Amino acid sequence: MTPQINPNTMTDEAKTAEESQRVGPPYQTAKGVHDILPDDHEFFTYIKKVVRHRARQHGFRRITTPTFEFTDVFNRSIGDTTDIVSKEMYTFQDRKGRSLTLKPEGTAGVVRSYLQHNMQTLPQPVELYYIEPHFRYDRPQKGRYRQFWQFGLEVIGESDSAIDAQLIHLFYTVLQDLGVADQFKLQINSIGCSAKNCRPKFVVDLQNFYMGKERNLCEECSYRLPKNPLRLLDCKKEDCTILAKLAPQMRNYLCPECKEFHGELLLLLKGLGIDYVENDKLVRGLDYYTKTVFEFWDKSQGAQNAIGGGGRYDGLIEIMGGLPTPAVGFAAGIERIIENMKACGVKVPTKDDIHVFVAQLGFNAKQKALLLMRELREVGLKTVGALGKGAIKNQLRVADRFKVPYCVIMGITEVRDGTAIIRDMKRGSQKIVKYETVVEEVMKLIGAENLDTYTPGEVLY
Ligand SMILES: [Zn+2]
Numbered sequence: 001m002t003p004q005i006n007p008n009t010m011t012d013e014a015k016t017a018e019e020s021q022r023v024g025p026p027y028q029t030a031k032g033v034h035d036i037l038p039d040d041h042e043f044f045t046y047i048k049k050v051v052r053h054r055a056r057q058h059g060f061r062r063i064t065t066p067t068f069e070f071t072d073v074f075n076r077s078i079g080d081t082t083d084i085v086s087k088e089m090y091t092f093q094d095r096k097g098r099s100l101t102l103k104p105e106g107t108a109g110v111v112r113s114y115l116q117h118n119m120q121t122l123p124q125p126v127e128l129y130y131i132e133p134h135f136r137y138d139r140p141q142k143g144r145y146r147q148f149w150q151f152g153l154e155v156i157g158e159s160d161s162a163i164d165a166q167l168i169h170l171f172y173t174v175l176q177d178l179g180v181a182d183q184f185k186l187q188i189n190s191i192g193c194s195a196k197n198c199r200p201k202f203v204v205d206l207q208n209f210y211m212g213k214e215r216n217l218c219e220e221c222s223y224r225l226p227k228n229p230l231r232l233l234d235c236k237k238e239d240c241t242i243l244a245k246l247a248p249q250m251r252n253y254l255c256p257e258c259k260e261f262h263g264e265l266l267l268l269l270k271g272l273g274i275d276y277v278e279n280d281k282l283v284r285g286l287d288y289y290t291k292t293v294f295e296f297w298d299k300s301q302g303a304q305n306a307i308g309g310g311g312r313y314d315g316l317i318e319i320m321g322g323l324p325t326p327a328v329g330f331a332a333g334i335e336r337i338i339e340n341m342k343a344c345g346v347k348v349p350t351k352d353d354i355h356v357f358v359a360q361l362g363f364n365a366k367q368k369a370l371l372l373m374r375e376l377r378e379v380g381l382k383t384v385g386a387l388g389k390g391a392i393k394n395q396l397r398v399a400d401r402f403k404v405p406y407c408v409i410m411g412i413t414e415v416r417d418g419t420a421i422i423r424d425m426k427r428g429s430q431k432i433v434k435y436e437t438v439v440e441e442v443m444k445l446i447g448a449e450n451l452d453t454y455t456p457g458e459v460l461y
């Protein structure tokens with residue numbers, strides 16, 4: 001077991017050791033967090049766009065809950081026996097001594113909001129989606145950060161296997177849109193409900209099964225056994241997996257309702273053409289799941305590289321103080337999706353490409369250039385100009401860096417003659433046009449279909 005360090009109780013020596021490993025400039029990102037640089041933003045923008053598009057298509061509306069909540073929101077919903085609550089939360093006190101926590105996942109906040117804003121009075125189900133950063137004090141590794149972005153969808157207020165099927169299909173569609181669906185396989189399981197002979201009986205039998213075998217369990221599992229025995233099933237330590245294979249299986253405990261629900265779900269998934277693996281060791285790390293649990297696993301690396309997952313949480317809203325209300329949802333990690341898109345060589349369409357570069361010499365030319373650039377941008381041409389004092393030659397070097405197809409050049413002669421030079425950067429050819437026709441000429445060269453225009457009032461996202 002790796003020692004889990006709480007940042008609040010980290011010793012000074014540990015801090016110094018961590019700091020001394022750093023090289024380079026004195027100020028760097030904290031451990032486990034990262035900058036999203038422009039190249040990665042192309043991926044982020046594209047993923048967000050796909051998620052918004054697909055979510056809207058299904059009638060979901062966007063919600064953003066605060067970055068921090070009262071700690072109790074997470075303690076209560078996620079459960080204090082989970083890894084998240086027991087060792088991964090960023091918890092702090094505000095100036096009045098209230099305990100607050102950076103959100104480690106999205107569902108708790110959404111459910112808190114659903115109840116706080118009386119969304120149970122709306123026509124059900126309420127379908128919400130979010131795209132936000134989350135925070136967990138986890139061991140950083142490739143594609144895994146302490147501040148990480150997730151998108152998630154929640155359907156609250158109705159229970160039907162078809163809702164679960166549609167949600168899983170939506171997740172799958174997003175992965176298809178992003179070009180990584182083939183990398184992943186759906187793992188699915190039912191962990192039953194709270195009916196006496198369903199999960200509660202399974203949990204008791206599971207505890208009985210492990211009784212007397214504690215010495216064969218890893219340290220973490222022997223700690224989990226009394227409180228959260230389900231988690232023993234998905235432990236990755238070798239000894240634990242051997243025992244888990246012999247352990248009782250949830251499928252033999254499902255009550256008739258859960259059994260029917262799960263059977264229907266599998267049929268519906270088949271009908272939707274989604275391949276799945278029935279995985280009776282899949283329990284998910286969170287306490288609040290009931291019935292359906294699922295994850296999309298990397299076909300070659302298995303659970304180590306799950307891209308996201310979710311499940312049904314019919315008991316959660318009641319736990320959070322509402323009336324019993326069924327719900328289902330999932331979340332996926334954006335950084336991990338990007339890792340996979342890069343590995344698959346997926347090229348994302350970008351709108352960052354610049355159409356035209358304006359170079360100028362002399363103050364009068366600069367004044368005209370500013371006006372011209374404004375006009376070019378107004379018609380939807382993405383325009384960059386060198387506004388410093390550099391020579392034309394140096395300015396054109398900047399144009400090369402932007403890989404622009406065309407340059408407009410205005411020197412002292414052109415200003416005097418009321419003209420401008422349009423240079424085709426690929427061919428190296430150029431022509432002189434009247435200043436008044438520059439916008440029109442460049443528009444023709446770029447093509448009306450490539451203009452980046454925006455009408456006020458238009459929905460941009
Ligand atoms: Zn049941």
Ligand SMILES: [Zn+2]
Nearest residue numbers: 218221235240
């Ligand atoms: Zn274990």
